[in-house]
Amino acid sequence: MSAALRLERVAIHFGGVLAVNDVSLEISTGEFVGLIGPNGAGKTTIVRIVAGMLRPDRGRVFLGEDDVTDLPTQKRVRLGLALTHQIVRPFREMTALDNVVLAAGYKNTSSPFQALSSVKRRAETERAVEILARVGLAGAERKLAGALPLGQLKRLEVARALALDPKIILLDEPLAGLNHAEASKQIDAILKVHASGVTIALVEHNLEEVLRVCRRLIVLNNGAIIADGPPAGVMADPAVGEAYVGAGSDRHAAP
Amino acid sequence: MSAYEVSVASVIGINVILAISLNLISGFCGQISLGHGAFFGAGAYAAALVMTKVGNAPLAVAAAVAAASLLGTVVGFASLRVRSDFLAVTTIGVNFLFIGFVRKQAWLGGEMGISAIPPSGLGALGNLGLILICACATVAFSVYVNQSWMGFAFRAVGEDETAARTLGIDPGAYKLAAFAIGTALAGLAGAFYTFFTQFITPDAFDFIFSVMLLAMVVIGGVGSTFGVLTAAIVLTLLPEAIRFVNDYRLLVFGGLMILMIRFAPGGLAGLARAALLRARPR
Amino acid sequence: MYYVDLAVTGLSFGCMYAMMSVGLTLVYGLLRILHIAHAAVFALGAYVTVLVANATGSLALGFLAALAITPLFGMAIYRLLYEPLLQYRPDVPMVASVGLLIFMQDAFRILFGEQGVTFQNNALAFKTLDIGGVRVGVVQAALIVAAAVVFVGLHVLTTRTRVGVGWRATVSRPKIAASFGIDPIRVRYLNFALGSALAALAGGLVALMDNLVDPAIGFVVSYKALAIIVLGGLGNVRGTLLASLALGLVESYGTIFIGQWLDRDAIAFLAVIALLMIRPQGLAGVRAA
Numbered sequence: 001m002s003a004a005l006r007l008e009r010v011a012i013h014f015g016g017v018l019a020v021n022d023v024s025l026e027i028s029t030g031e032f033v034g035l036i037g038p039n040g041a042g043k044t045t046i047v048r049i050v051a052g053m054l055r056p057d058r059g060r061v062f063l064g065e066d067d068v069t070d071l072p073t074q075k076r077v078r079l080g081l082a083l084t085h086q087i088v089r090p091f092r093e094m095t096a097l098d099n100v101v102l103a104a105g106y107k108n109t110s111s112p113f114q115a116l117s118s119v120k121r122r123a124e125t126e127r128a129v130e131i132l133a134r135v136g137l138a139g140a141e142r143k144l145a146g147a148l149p150l151g152q153l154k155r156l157e158v159a160r161a162l163a164l165d166p167k168i169i170l171l172d173e174p175l176a177g178l179n180h181a182e183a184s185k186q187i188d189a190i191l192k193v194h195a196s197g198v199t200i201a202l203v204e205h206n207l208e209e210v211l212r213v214c215r216r217l218i219v220l221n222n223g224a225i226i227a228d229g230p231p232a233g234v235m236a237d238p239a240v241g242e243a244y245v246g247a248g249s250d251r252h253a254a255p
Numbered sequence: 256m257s258a259y260e261v262s263v264a265s266v267i268g269i270n271v272i273l274a275i276s277l278n279l280i281s282g283f284c285g286q287i288s289l290g291h292g293a294f295f296g297a298g299a300y301a302a303a304l305v306m307t308k309v310g311n312a313p314l315a316v317a318a319a320v321a322a323a324s325l326l327g328t329v330v331g332f333a334s335l336r337v338r339s340d341f342l343a344v345t346t347i348g349v350n351f352l353f354i355g356f357v358r359k360q361a362w363l364g365g366e367m368g369i370s371a372i373p374p375s376g377l378g379a380l381g382n383l384g385l386i387l388i389c390a391c392a393t394v395a396f397s398v399y400v401n402q403s404w405m406g407f408a409f410r411a412v413g414e415d416e417t418a419a420r421t422l423g424i425d426p427g428a429y430k431l432a433a434f435a436i437g438t439a440l441a442g443l444a445g446a447f448y449t450f451f452t453q454f455i456t457p458d459a460f461d462f463i464f465s466v467m468l469l470a471m472v473v474i475g476g477v478g479s480t481f482g483v484l485t486a487a488i489v490l491t492l493l494p495e496a497i498r499f500v501n502d503y504r505l506l507v508f509g510g511l512m513i514l515m516i517r518f519a520p521g522g523l524a525g526l527a528r529a530a531l532l533r534a535r536p537r
Numbered sequence: 538m539y540y541v542d543l544a545v546t547g548l549s550f551g552c553m554y555a556m557m558s559v560g561l562t563l564v565y566g567l568l569r570i571l572h573i574a575h576a577a578v579f580a581l582g583a584y585v586t587v588l589v590a591n592a593t594g595s596l597a598l599g600f601l602a603a604l605a606i607t608p609l610f611g612m613a614i615y616r617l618l619y620e621p622l623l624q625y626r627p628d629v630p631m632v633a634s635v636g637l638l639i640f641m642q643d644a645f646r647i648l649f650g651e652q653g654v655t656f657q658n659n660a661l662a663f664k665t666l667d668i669g670g671v672r673v674g675v676v677q678a679a680l681i682v683a684a685a686v687v688f689v690g691l692h693v694l695t696t697r698t699r700v701g702v703g704w705r706a707t708v709s710r711p712k713i714a715a716s717f718g719i720d721p722i723r724v725r726y727l728n729f730a731l732g733s734a735l736a737a738l739a740g741g742l743v744a745l746m747d748n749l750v751d752p753a754i755g756f757v758v759s760y761k762a763l764a765i766i767v768l769g770g771l772g773n774v775r776g777t778l779l780a781s782l783a784l785g786l787v788e789s790y791g792t793i794f795i796g797q798w799l800d801r802d803a804i805a806f807l808a809v810i811a812l813l814m815i816r817p818q819g820l821a822g823v824r825a826a
Contacts, residue, residue, distance in 0.1 A: 051421075077423040089418040091411055102411060106423040108404040112432035115405035164423060287628045289635070337813050340571050340627055344763050345813060348806030351760060355803025462760070466635055473632055503647060509640030516633040517621060 002064050004029045004168040004199040010059030019045045021223040032194050034210045035203045037220035043203045047172045052076050080167035084157035092146030100128035103163035135159045135189040151182035168199040175206040261379050265451045267491045268386035269444045272393045274471040274487035276440035282478035284433035285413020290346035291468050293353035294438040296460030298323040298445020303369045312375040319446035320439050327438020331431040350462050357457045368456030375450040386447050397480040470508045474515050476524025543789045549677035551785025552684030556739035558762040558777045560732020566708045566772025569627045573634040576759030577641035582607045582737025583744040591657045603737040611733025612726050646752040653751030676746040764809040
């Protein structure tokens with residue numbers, strides 16, 4: 001049974017700096033993994049590589065059986081990967097509901113010809129309503145996405161990801177910019193999604209919540225993995241402590 | 256119907272097809288095209304060549320649609336590589352290149368254009384009938400596209416390509432489709448124009464004309480089929496009905512464009528929607 | 538000799554394009570708006586030069602009037618048209634700009650006639666200088682000298698004066714510039730004022746050279762300016778200068794080779810489209826994600 005997501009010796013540099021250095025990792029189906037590390041550790045870069053927005057200089061990326069290293073984002077999405085963005089990207093001129101309906105209708109949008117010949121939306125709309133309720137956005141359906149507050153927009157991102165019937169969802173800082181109450185709601189939404197059988201990988205700074213819910217933590221520093229395991233063990237690892245404490249005095253240019 | 260009325264109605268029909276097809280590219284899919292005249296012209300010239308050499312009307316229509324769509328697909332490929340404002344400049348460039356090229360080609364009539372084009376065989380009234388049927392079909396098609404998943408995907412691509420990708424939508428494929436379809440329709444309008452005038456010159460397809468088409472889309476309401484339909488009809492009729500408008504056409508069009516964008520960015524459609532909302536009892 | 542003549546022509550046109558395009562690239566660099574109505578500014582400059590020169594009998598007054606009036610016009614365009622539209626995506630002010638251009642073109646036609654206006658007393662258009670054996674038109678020379686002065690001046694302004702450095706800072710890092718006490722709004726007005734004045738100067742000189750200003754005068758040049766700023770890298774003044782000169786020369790020599798296939802004016806766009814296909818970010822730009 002192949003892993004939901006597998007990175008094999010991925011490396012990339014930006015102008016002379018090795019932002020990701022020979023990283024290999026495997027996330028199995030059903031896991032709830034957190035990818036953490038100090039600023040500049042290379043977390044965002046890895047997210048972008050997995051998402052297909054950046055091509056690594058070396059290494060391969062696998063989604064299940066499929067080698068997706070050379071595929072653009074939308075093809076990876078159709079192979080089971082869903083993403084949420086750190087800086088939310090809703091379609092502001094559409095309603096919250098339509099944002100999710102469009103995601104739910106991915107079978108209809110696989111090609112322009114397919115899309116031209118499909119008009120019916122009832123099934124996707126019903127599904128979207130149900131998903132919005134699941135992430136705690138019931139009642140916001142008819143509102144324009146552009147009018148929603150950040151907390152709701154972050155959950156909308158999760159709803160859209162879920163509507164794609166993904167095998168794995170990669171969440172890029174889903175709690176960034178949220179206050180305590182909103183972060184809690186967001187985590188609940190994510191937990192519900194995980195409970196329905198979707199593999200979750202999240203990149204986060206907010207250690208409090210991450211430690212609470214993740215079953216496994218992968219710690220990144222200077223573009224390489226320095227720890228990987230259950231939260232308690234990882235946080236007790238002296239190398240991890242040093243990475244976080246020492247990070248302030250380190251000079252690393254990687255984003 | 257008098258000959259004059261037939262003539263005006265024919266031009267309205269042609270402009271409707273042109274404006275609605277431009278709305279598909281620039282309104283539904285958000286790809287600003289300032290060179291729609293070039294595709295119209297490509298269609299008109301292709302039809303003219305077929306009619307003068309072979310005299311077969313259906314073939315002329317087919318050639319027009321093919322020529323326009325071919326040019327349109329090439330420009331569509333350009334849209335995959337360049338950002339939206341660069342794309343606008345590219346479309347202006349395509350318009351200029353088209354005119355610049357045609358002006359120098361003797362076999363295309365050069366600056367004088369192609370005259371004495373054989374009639375389509377339908378007669379003026381028959382031509383009008385054909386134009387109106389196709390204009391209605393274009394409107395219906397536009398409404399259909401808007402309701403379909405293609406329209407849905409277009410809106411996503413027009414607003415945010417990266418976000419569209421994360422929903423599994425391939426922005427490049429949709430942009431190409433928008434250009435291919437929109438320009439094919441412009442080519443169709445070109446063939447009708449050739450049947451109607453039986454005499455074409457390069458100037459009819461220049462940048463100014465492209466701007467006027469975009470004005471119809473903007474004034475009607477970017478993305479709204481019925482708004483653009485209304486604007487196309489009104490803006491074609493206005494110069495005919497009001498002498499002042501005819502003499503100062505660009506002034507009026509330009510002025511309306513500015514006023515609309517500045518004070519009513521949703522165009523006529525937006526104004527209509529706002530009025531309906533206010534009329535509804537709360 | 539013929540080739541030298543072509544070089545002079547190409548160079549003088551290039552200088553004219555440069556003065557016209559600088560304003561365009563500056564606005565784009567600052568606001569990300571394609572200020573297509575810049576052509577109307579150019580045309581206004583040309584008209585004012587001719588009309589005032591005819592009314593007062595002094596060419597110098599004509600130029601001065603143009604340099605005084607067009608910056609006001611340019612700044613008004615920013616304040617009345619662009620500023621309220623900055624909240625929308627950049628396509629919106631661009632389309633408004635196009636609307637303004639065709640409005641202005643028609644206005645010129647209505648006010649001053651389809652045929653345009655000519656200088657009543659234009660001795661300079663036909664005078665030539667002999668420089669090292671080469672015949673150079675006085676106006677051509679003026680264009681080259683003016684452009685040289687302008688660009689050197691701009692360079693000094695943006696590197697040696699407080700105003701200029703502040704301006705550059707605002708273009709590249711608006712928030713940081715603001716926190717240093719530089720008023721971004723002032724910079725915008727300066728941008729439009731300067732760019733417009735340069736366009737007016739170019740317009741006046743072209744009017745002198747052709748001895749005619751007609752409603753369409755801004756048109757062709759403005760489209761080429763669009764092509765030029767893309768080639769030079771949007772917002773990049775040096776790139777714009779290079780692209781302008783290059784285009785002037787290419788057009789001059791290019792018509793020899795391509796003249797039978799393409800209109801001279803279309804050459805600019807051919808170059809741009811070809812370039813964009815190879816390098817979508819333009820000659821000096823940075824590739825957007």
